[in-house]
Amino acid sequence: MALLRSTLVRHLVLLALGALALVLLTGSLSTFHNYELAGLGAYVCTAAGLTVLTGLNGQISLGHAALMAIGGYTVALLQIRFSDRAITGLWVLPLSLLAGAAVTGVAAAVVGVAAARLRGPYLAGVTLALGVALPALTSRFTSVFKGDQGLSVPFDPPPASLGANFAVERWQAWISLGAALIVLFFLANLNRSAIGRHFRAVRDDEVAAQLSGLSVPRVQILAFTVSGVAAGLGGGVFAVSLQTASPGSFDLTLSLALLSAVVIGGLGSLAGAVWGSIIVVYLGIVLRGFVDDLGLSAASAQKLHDNLPNAAFGLLLVLVMLILPGGIQGLLRRLAGVAPVDRLRRGRPEPFAAAIAQHSSSPPPSGGQQ
Amino acid sequence: MTELLEVEGLCAGYGAAPVLHDVDLRLAPGTITAVLGANGAGKTTLLRTLSGLLRPSAGRIDLTGRDLIGLPVERRVMLGVAHVPEGRGVIGELTVQENLRLGGLWRKGAGARRETDAAIAEVYDLFEPLARRRGYHGHQLSGGERQMLALGRALVARPKFLLLDEPSLGLAPVVAASIMALLRTLRDASGMAVLLVEQNVHSALAIADEGVVVSLGRVVARGKAADLQADEGLRHAYLGF
């Protein structure tokens, strides 16, 4: 029992259980549902990183799809090279995905350097501009990125050892959800570590964090980098699940859907990011199915089919902020009678968290730093 | 009844934290009442509750027989309440003239503009330095000039009931004294009731007719200003001299 109390072990157990559930679940679902699950995995990866950035570190991003695009295009470019040279093997795709995550992490660090000097609406505006500008680059360098049409993402079929009837969609779901589990595992441990406490300390009170010796910009850049790695991996598996990387699949709508997911689920909570992603992905599917069953004329059905899900997310976003700023996770905690730990800031600073975190990891700062 | 303002059983606070407990107050027209008390006693809270910025949890506030409870600030202004807040509240981005005009903008109807202009002219007569700085922005004024502007702006409304929160704070003694003297003149000329919060107990009691001592949100003593000043025990216990 004492073993279970160790966070790492508990998270490892959860990881194994998650993997088991994934294997069982994907085995019992149709190929189409597995295809949807693959998309969900990409959302979860990215939303988990975004909730760390926005919820735990207080930095908003309205352009996370741009970071996903970097991961997706990196994976596409690498996979095309591998495929051209007929290099195959079980390690090829993981290597591309890792590279995609790493490249995105570096790019996010660069964004983070600028972001560390920006606050609130300024950061929101800049990330929004980034989210619009970056996909537009693909039409500037058509020879590399193939413009609006995008790049195809070739990858090896499922290994023969899984059986001849193992569907590609099921394989894609494994890849995507596997990546999501790994991201959740790492971020959950990060949140419990000194770094996670630093993130929260900076979010809650920058001055106090600074006075206790933390470098606020460094913490903020690190948060952006971590979030970028997750988004890069999310973008990579997204490209694999779509089998293509195109500007249209990483547009502003995706950025805003990701924000919807983390806010609806409950900012700052990884479980909330999972809830939110499930809602954003499946509410869309359910609503579209609902519209299709209404038997409307083709034109109105099309209008509703394309827009009803977004209308619902937009409305949910506003309602959650006005009525339930803790999102689903906040609601669950309240129902369970647990005091909210990491809900959206409502004047509940942890002024000493930074100091405690600092003292547990390094000697106190000398002199009166400002 | 002769009272201008009657307060009974007033309780107020911030959120769940109560600050004022069961405060009673009676102000006659044409009098100055000094509110005295240590830092944090609840003086500002009392003024904010009377002017409507803060909603009381219990009690009654009657102005010339009219119940003020539940009326928003703007309505109370129309009924003749003027509150010069702690820190004066001069709007730095607006000019002296604009600050003064703002003091009369609550007036509606035909003669509103004329009455406000007349009141502004009186204020300029009263405070010479302001007249010479009509076009200055609030943030370009000295502390004393700001206090004149804040007081003048309240007077533009020609209030029946004037609440002043530490008007002499940060002013040179001469300037503070002249403002105090002015309050006396105004009281005699206009018949308004003044509720004056002051840290400077001597000068406040010197010009006041009545005095109220507040401690921990309760009125612990009240009486003629002269009597309070003479009461040795009170002076030691609450007024610190």
Added chain:
Amino acid sequence: MSRFIFLTFNGLSFGAVYAALALALVLIWRTTRVLNFAQGAMAVATAYVALSVSDWTGSYWIGFGAALAAGFVLGAVVERVAFRGADRMPPLNTIVIGVGLLILIEAVMGMLYGSANRGFPAAYSTRAYSVGSTALFSKQDVFTVGSVLVLMLVIAVLLTRTPQGLRMRAAAFAPEVARLLGVRVGRLLTLGWALSGLVGALAAMLVIPTGLGLFPQAMDGVFILGFTGAVVGGLESPVGAVVGGVLTGLALSYASGYIGSDITPLAALVLLVVVLLLRPTGLFSGSQVRRV
């Protein structure tokens, strides 16, 4: 040289639009510390109103007027419904509410009118006058700059010369003091949002006909440029917003004219980042320090 002249006029025309949008943002930011990310979507909605009303009445100008009126009403409604109490929220929440409205409004427009790009006629000819071989500006450009100028003058007079404007400024600078002087601050905030909605509507009515077309996301890019203009001007002053908007229009006109039109979003990003990192208080703000 002739290209430069054309690009300058072109930049002034677009700059007028960005200036209007920047002004719309600043009017609200100054009073409520909300940066309204739904500003562009609200403006698109008013353009759809113009489309329907014009179809209905057969008159372009009635539609135009209806768009401005719709902007005024929509601004007020948005403030009352979604941003009442914004002053007590963390900045993050108000941003998210704005984004939620952005998604919602664009989706509702899509449900009502479809996602396709609808042509939207300009009030006047968009063919440029030319002198010799040098193209200068079109009638529509003159109308754009002229109508933005007129609206700005009206707003300037309203704010600085009328009692209501004095109340609005007082409510913006010092809400509590304003209340103590009898100003109904809540109502004036609503009025500020309504005005801002109207200014945004004008921007949409001017920019949508010039090559953009009308579709639910039509103003997304324009919003970013208006935001850039507001930031260049320092976000605090209406005059700064206008100058910032015009400068943004010029800078982007030169960039897209000399480098390529697909560079516009990137150029906006670069301009935004450079201004924020080098002059975080904007090019025109006074000495007061701003934490961005």
